[in-house]
Amino acid sequence: MTKPLDPQPNSDAPNPGIIFETLNLHQRSAALHAAIELDLFSAIARGHRTVEALTEHLKTDQRATRILCDFLVIAGFLTKDNETYGLPPVSAEFLDRASPKYVGSIAKFMNSPDLLEAFKDIAQVVRTGTTTLSRDGTTATEYAGWIEFARSMAPIMMPAAMFMADMATRERPGAVRVLDIAAGHGMFGVALARKNPQAAIVALDWAPVLEVARENAAAAGIEDRYTLLPGDAFEVDYGGPYDVVLVTNFLHHFDPATCEKGMRKIADALAPAGLVLTLEFVPDENRIEPPIGASFAFTMLGTTPKGDAYTFAEYDAMWQRVGLTKSRMVDVPNSGQRLIFTQR
Template sequence: MENQSRTPSPALFLSTVNAYQRTAAIKAAIELDVFTAIGSGVEEATSLAQKCQTSERGMRILCDYLAIAGFLIKEAGGYKLTPDSAMFLVPSSKAYVGSTIEFILSPSITNAFDNLSTAVRQGGTAMSATGTLEPEHPVWVKFAKAMAPAMAMPAQLIAQFLKVDSLKRLKVLDISASHGLFGIAIAQHNPHAEIFAVDWAPVLAVAEENARACGVSERYHTIAGSAFEVDYGKDCDLVLLPNFLHHFDPATCEILLKKIYDALADGGRVVTFEFIPNEDRITPPEAAAFSLTMLATTPSGDAYTFAEYEQMFGNAGFNHSELHLLPNLPQQVVISYK
C-alpha cells in the first residue's frame, strides 16, 4: 500500500541511467589505490592527492562521490573506510575483490550490453554466434586471474561444508576449473585428494600456478580441452561444477550432466555452485539479475531455479539433489547424488 500511495518520482529512472558513473568512480578509486591510502591513515583530500598522485580537486570530488555512494565515510578530519570497503577493497585484505573489475569491466563483457535490445529481440547475445563461449576465448584467462581472490572464500566454505577432511582417498573432477581454487581447497582439506581439472590449456596454466602457490601441485592434474569432449576417466568420488551450467540451455546442460554421471563412482556427488533465483525469478535480486548477464553474453544461458536444476540432474540419471545456502554469498550450492 505504501508504494501505491507515494507520489510518483523519476528518481529511480535517473539513478539508473546515471549508474555508469558509480561504475566509473569505483573503477577509478581502485586504479588509483584510494582505499589503500585511506586505510593506511591518509585521510584528507590534500594528502590523499599527494599519496595517489592526483589533483586535489579531483581527489576531493571522487572521495565525496564515494561517500555519497556508501564506500567511504566523510568526517571533519577527512575520509574513512566503511567496514565493507576495508574488507573487500584494500588489496592487503584476504577478502579483496577489487581485481574482479579486470574481468567484470573488460570490453568482452561490457560491450555485450551495448546492443542489449538486439539480444532481447533474438533471445541471446548480439556479440557473435557464440558470445563469450567461443573456444579458448581470451576472456577466460582474464577471468581466472581476476576472479580468484573473490572465489577463495566460497571455495573454502564449500570444502568445509562437504566435510572432506579425512585420510580417505578422494578423486575429484573440477570442471571449468578456471583459477582452480575450488579443487585446490579440497586438496588442502584432504591430503589424499587427487584433483583433475578440466579447462582450456591457457586457463589451466593459471590454475597450475595457484596449485603450486598453495602447495598441492603434486596432486593437481590437468585435462585440457572442452568439457563436452575430453575424457573424464571413471570412478570419480566428487565432481565440482562451479559457475558453468548457467552458460547453456537445459538440453545442453543435460548432455554434460549425463557425461558427468558416467564418470562418477556409485554414491558419488556433484557440487554445483551457481546464482539460483527463487521461483519468482526476481528474488533474491543478486541471483535473479544474473539472467541479464547471460542474455547479453551467451546464446542461451540463464540463471536457473533449483527446480530446474532438479529436473536437469534427474533427467541425467541422478538420484536426488539438495539445495544449500552459504553465508553472506549471492550464490548457492546444489549437491546431486548418483
C-alpha cells in the first residue's frame, strides 16, 4: 500500500508501517499483473469507467473487480471520482494497449515463474552465495526464459535503444560494422541500423532468441543489413573487426573473471579505432545510489550464480585489463541505466 500504518500520528517514534508495507508488496505486483492480463487499463481508456461497465466488458465478478480497481487507485495506477475510475498519466501512456508506448508485455517476463521462484528463499541464497534456481539460473545454456524476455521486454528498452543509436551514430558515423552481443529482441541493433543507413549489424545470441531479433529486424525494414550469429558469447568466433560493439545488459550476469573473458574477446574483435558501448545498471561507489541501478544487484543475487551490479570503477578496471584503456560514462535519459563508452 502507498500509506504505511501510522500507529502514532505526529510522532517521531519509529513506525513499523514500512515492515507491514514491504511484506505485502507481493500483493501490489499481483494486482498490477492481473490488471494487465485482464486489459483493465485499456477498458477504462475505452470508456468502461464504472464497476458495472467494467464487469460487463471484462466478463468478471463485480465484487472482485471493485476491490481490484480500488486497490489500484491506492497504489497509484488508477484514479477515482465518486464511482468513476480513470487513468493517471503513467497508466494512460504505458498501460493502455492502444498507446504506442505500451509496456504491459514486460509483466510476462518480470513475473515469470522462474523469476518469482528465484526469490522464494533468499535466506538460503545468502547462506550459499548462489541462486536456488536449477542449473545456472538465468545464465544456463540456452535458458528458455530469454525467448520470453525477447518477446516481452522490447517496448521498455526502446528509449535506451534510441539513445544508444544516437550516441553511436554521433561517435562513429558513416559505414560501420556493428556487433550486438546478447542481442535478445534485437532492438539495440535495429535502432542503430534505422538511425544510420550505412550500419551493418551482426546480432549474437542463442539461435531461438535470434528468431525474435530477426522478426524485429524484418519489421523495421533493415533485414538486408542484419546478420545472425548464433552461439555462446564466450565461445563463438566473433569475426570482425567491428567499428562498434554493443554490450547491453549482459555483463551483470557474471563474476569479474567471466566478464573479463568476454571483454577480451570483444577487444580482440574491435577495430583499432573501434568503440564499445556498454549499457548497464551501474551503482555509485557507495552501492546504494541511484536506487534502480544499485538495487539491481539484488536481482542478480536471486537469479544468477555470481552476477552483480558493478560500479563504473570496476568496469573501467576490467576494460583496462583487456587493453581498452579509455572509458567514460553518461546517464541514459528516462532510464535507471547508464552507458559506458570504451575504446583503446
